[in-house]
Amino acid sequence: MPPTKAKTGAKKESPKFAGAKSACPPSLPHFDFEREAIAKGLRCVAGVDEVGRGPLAGPVGVAAVILNPDDLPDGLNDSKALTEAERDELRPIILAKALSVSIAFASAEEIDAYNIRRAALRAMARAVGALSLRPDLVLIDGRDIPEGLVCPARAIIGGDALSMSIAAASIIAKTTRDALMRNLAGEFPHYGFADHVGYATPFHRQALAAAGPCPYHRRSFRMGAEAE
Secondary structure, three states: OOOOOOOOOOOOOOOOOOOEOOOOOOOOOEOHHHHHHHHOOOOOEEEEEEEOOOOOEOOEEEEEEEOOOOOOOOOOOOHHHOOHHHHHHHHHHHHHHOOEEEEEEEOHHHHHHHOHHHHHHHHHHHHHHOOOOOOOEEEEEOOOOOOOOOOOEEEEOOHHHOEHHHHHHHHHHHHHHHHHHHHHHHHOHHHOHHHHOOOOOHHHHHHHHHHOOOOOEOOOOOOOOOOO
16 A cells, blocks of 8 residues: 655644553453544554564564454464464455555664664654554554654553554564565575574574674674664
């Protein structure tokens, strides 16, 4: 779907939203946050999650997903709690059932220029702005809310295990970034990207020490540790 530019003048989120967390999370993510918003007239609720903060190479990937309240996919969960096969099975279901899905990346160059946290937040804002439907509310995994959003936002700590929308975004972000890194393995086979998708495995550290970085490596990251 074609990207659209994020508009300025986003409303500030209410203090009661920031860092919200359910005291007794269920075994699977629920749709309660979204239904609460819909009951207040915020009909389009987007979930946002990122993947790839820790790797030595490759971009941070961010997905934004607006689920259809009348056609929710079964089996959604935090991507980290799913197997690769489960994520791959859920991806086309999410894409088919969701009202809108967008993906944005923060490149290694952007990470080096802005640091990992700021680069990820910038990518989140781009992903929200690229949705084909303008959301009325954005649910974001974590503590931080990026600047420049087109609508109010709610930060939910551990949101990928609590909100179905955020869980869906985590699956799309993970499967998309993994596929990108495996494609890069064809161009740079000696780093083993197809196996570790850029993370700091012993093999990756050894290959990096022997061959030096490629254009997709993050120069601001210490070998085997993520930047600030």
